Amino acid sequence: MEPFDDARMELNRRAFFRKSGASLGALALASTLNPGLINAASRAQGTTSDAWTGVVKPLHLPQRIKRVIHLYMAGGPSHLETLDYKPKLAEMHGNPMPESITKGQPIAQLQNQKLNCFAPQHAFQHYGKSGQHLSEIFPRLGEMADDLCIVRSMVTEAINHDPAHTFMNTGTSISGRPSMGSWLLYGLGSQSEDLPGFVVLISTGAFGQSQPISARQWHSGFIPSRFQGVEFRSKGDAVMYVNRPKGISLARQRDVVNAVNSFNRSRHHIVDDPEALTRISQYEMAFRMQSSVPGLMDIGGEPQSVLDLYGTKGADGSFAANCLLARRLAERGVRFIQLYHRDWDHHGDLKSHVKGTAAEVDQACAALIKDLKQRGLFEDTLLIWGGEFGRTPMAQGSGRDHHMKGFSIWLAGGGIKGGTSYGQTDEFGYHSVENIMSVHDLHATILHLFGIDHTQLTYKFQGRDFRLTDVSGQVINGILA
């Protein structure tokens, strides 16, 4: 079998099918190269919209969710002050961590320093009917505790921000691989006709260092760039280049787009170039985005009660505003919505900073769950809250260092067993010891909820069938409803 890349195939299948009389043999050839093509081809014949609806046809499994909202707490929230309470640390505060636990383990900024236990800096409470155990710094989220499935046994493979983000998003810390949103778009396409299917929103808090985040985190890597995430911004153009330049009215822009499309159509008639036809549909989509994107970002039309629910005054780039935008994106069929909030890197002054950062997200997270519920979107949306890693049980001055052997996240929404928790770390909160969940497991489970077998969603690159879960990953049934 020829290892064609799909980008070229996509081009060629248009070459195949733009005339309605594509032969059965040709179709068979296409399907041996890529099973998804038959569907893609028949769609391409039937509609002018050229929308990508994915290579996973039919779905491998029943589909539980239609979209993901990933609340990405960048910087690495301390599990010990948020979701994983360890009284032993309070008891041992100031005393050395047992060497049996830390020996031979990778260490980030605490290299060559004393490793002393550091007590939890905030008390925990039991919330809801389920009695979920959460830190007091999440009072509003506590009200939604019965919807949350808390996973306390996450592990990752990178201890510094940059590679750890890359690992969380792409399943490897080597650059150049597709991010999970890109995989999903490639697998399933998007339900949105006039917005990108993978949208990224970023907010920055006020408590601590703002770690950089690379555009690599939402890049499509070696799969075509049509699957890459598009950053929506609160300042300047909401999507880069989406606003018309000054002096260009909507009508004049329309004139230009119409003329371009008309020329491209006649060009296609002369030289029979399928890419010219695709370009026409992309110009139409671009033109629609010029109104759909500002329409989406304009939350002024939301009733005051909704703004109050989220705790935002308007589109100010805050996490709260982004949560409201996430709901609006979910309503519009966007497949993968990723909200970065990037101030969780609390090396010092953890007590006040983790509280401050938690306060920046607490109400909005709770509001998002409520709002999705009241609109009937909660059942087919997966919410994921978590960072790229956790933080050490050991003190780093008045804070905690990076930690990859045990940390916590929560999930909620479609297919998720709410009001439960899964997995445990040891009594120090150092190692995940029970029902360990790796990043690949998380990815496998997300794909599973979408109806995709993670081992079957592959893309051939440099001779190898790559997948989001690399060579591992297991669906974690224990968190599924």
Add this chain to the structure above:
Amino acid sequence: MGFSCALASSPERPLQASVSPLSTKGPEILFNRDIRPIFSEHCYACHGPDKNKRKAGLRLDQEEGAFGKLESGGFAIVRGDPGASKLLQLTKTLNEDDRMPPAKSGKRLTQAQVTLLGNWVAQGAPWQSHWAYLPAERPHPKPFPSAAIPSNPIDGFILSRLARERVKPNAEADPVTLVRRLAFDLTGLRPSPQVVAEFSADHSVAAYGRLVDRLLASPRYGERMALHWLDLVRYGDTEGYHGDQHRNIYLFRDYVIRAFNENKPFDRFTLEQLAGDLLPEAALEHKVASGYNRLLMTTQEGGSQPKEYLAKYSADRVRNVSAVWLGSTLGCAECHDHKYDPFSAKDFYSMAAFFADVKETAVGSQESFLIPTPVEKEKWDELERQKTILQKQIDTQTSELDASLVNWQLISTDWIILKPAVMTSKQGAQLRLLEDGSILATGTNAYKETYTITVQTRLQGITGFRLEVMPEPSLPKSGPGRGDDGNLLLAEFELAVAGKTVEWLEASASHSQDKQPSANLIDKKLDTAWGILEQVGQTNEVVFETKEDIGSTAETTLTFNLHQDQNAHMNLGRFRLAATIEQRPVAKAVPKEILPILAAGQAEQSQKQREDLAKYFRTQSPILEPVRTNMAAVQKKIDELKGKIVKTLISESTKPRVMRILPRGNWLDESGPEALPDVPSFLARLETGGKPATRMDLAKWLISPENPLVARVFVNRIWNLFFGQGLVKSLADFGSQGAAPSHPELLDWLACEFRDSGWNLKSLIKQMVLSTTYRQSSEETTRLRQIDPYNMLLGRQARFRFDAETLRDNALAISGLLTERIGGPSVKPYQPAGYWALLNFPKREYEPDKNENQYRRGVYTYWARTFPHPSLLAFDAPSREECTAERIRSNTPQQALVLLNDPIYMEAARVFAERILLEAAPQPESRIQFAFDQALSRRATSSEVALLKSIAQRHQRQYEDDPTAAAELLQIGERKAAHWMNKAELAAWTSVARVILNLHETITRN
């Protein structure tokens, strides 16, 4: 088996082979063509090169293994005996549990594949080694099917194949298409209308040949070829990880452009990049070239573990060198033996070991190498000479200094402790006065803080103040600061008397930590500070000499403001203030190591102590003040000069790090054996006469005539540039999972031709573009489309969208904005505001270039790896974090948004419109024809004219009614609009120009 030439090893694949596998009887089955792909895809994961995953003792990628005895007894394959071949039994069996490949692998053979395997065994199971690892030997050119065609050997291979498949190749493209194709392919820019006109008039073979020569000689050729090479070697202007800091490396990019323009032989080009620094005659040029080894991503992220990153860097280099030169995925053997190709994990670490001598910083900023011009070098040498002379004076103890030192030791300063009247803190720290007059801070330890200490004093003629910072057991690490590490960072020491700020002469400290000198205390900047990190837990002092005496007969109020503004909670813990009324100059704070010498008294000092004291004294003595001033001035000149000298990263060889085979790639596990530099063991051996192999040996091995991969891989990529796809489709994988060559003999012929020509790239390219195959039209006939949809047979030329940079260059060229200048620091095109907002350490503002650098070619664009330029990114420009052998060519709405709305395309359209109005005859028809001629090298059709004319007229009316809109439009871009033109008319024709720049035809290579 006849492996003497590659013809036998990898014959052409029949066109229909991929449609329906070969029928049961009929043509000969060939292992490489028909069987190996089945094995690779379905079997090698468990029966391939990875010895740790190998099952049943069966290895199907090598002949011995395939025909050897199984662990269970019996044989997988028995030549000519399908019945005895276990492999066939297990692929055919209906028993799901036994069937191969197993169900859990998710792979399954088709019935046709099973039959094919059976027939192969029946035919005697003839074996072949993998085509790419066999030596390339020059095949005989093919005879031409028709004598009418000029004799380019390339055409022989292509046409004979087409004839066999009974496919008629396309006719030659029309002259305009051809001249445009050639100009874009060779220089990345459109031909000028004049060149188009000339070639249209005379498109004879001779004229075409002259055109090729002219374009290959253009400096634009090097820029065009460099784009591709820079993708391969992952050139970027930033480090790539985390803070993605700037790096100095553009000289390497310029070297690449120059190398292509000078047609540097590819073997030399290879050698200079991998080992230029090791050449006996290594000149600056070669050192710059050796910057190749430094192009990888590096990190400065705090808390990164050096060993982990050194392992990452090693792997990065192995991935790149094997992808670029070997077209192999050796990087896959980091954790285990390769699954499909015969690379072992040992091969991976042996390859990494070649680079273990490259000097680099594991975590932190990389040291750049200065590349002075001859004039700069001369200046620098002169300054260094002056410095040596001055230093000698400073180092020489004279009798005059001796005498002065005796007196100096007799001076002592009386310090009077100041008693605070009021102590306040801005952020709420508690300040408490201790018995010894020192002040202790407790309670809130805010991010930043200012202490205000008010003192009433009757002292008159105060010449100096002293600030002591003192340890205290209750402070972290005993202080004197409140930082977690016991340190403090004091930004400013400010004193006001009667509402007036006191001016300082000098601030001297008994100790200052690295990069935090006491001068920072009086520089009136809150973002610089003084600290004592290395001497936490000890007392230190700063002495401040005032410019004028302070204090009169009446009581004076002194208001001290101690600003701590570092956002770091590193506020003062315990400190004390004192004043002196000694005569000037006030004795400076003396470093702690000098104090015991002074305390010993002149009579008791040892010889060593006397020398140390004298040395210190020479740094303070007024006698040497003029020398020190001169020295400072010379040093400043040197620093300034060094700041101006161009810097770049180069390879410097140092003692090689020990390279170990890391079990499962785990850098924490050092139990693996040491790996010495060596090439993959299944390829030709490296002979070094017993000496440890170096990067130079690696380079020489790559370019040796015996290396089967390098020439094939490279000519295939060049082919891709001129035909839209490679003869081997998988440009970066020549392994068993890669594609087989569509025209193996042609590939080998090109490889041999290239190698035997002395690796002459221009000659290779010329051969390609002179071919009839290249000159065909790109039109797809219905028949061609049906039988060869992927254009495997090359019965037509290819049509594809320009690369991101070419697309932009073209718009600039059409408008006349393009600046044609080679080399120099990377340039910054307009970029949406805030795109870099997520960068940190440090935060950066993107400052677009304001001069003609705005209009440079895309190859010079500043390449920020974590945030590549969004306008280029939209058109699939890679981030250059890893090797990119082939750019994807997508077609997305973002691309439309860029072409419609990016200010550079608006500006290009407007400047193009100015040209249209200025250079064309005034009738709209003439203007439109002029524009078409410029942008598309063709006449506009009457309907095209009509449509554009209507837009021009309608928009002109609109802009006349709305002059503000016209004015706003014309203001876009750095280039000022022609003020004397009618604004509404210019704006309207900008619309016409925008349409043309957005056309699919404008951005497509045909």
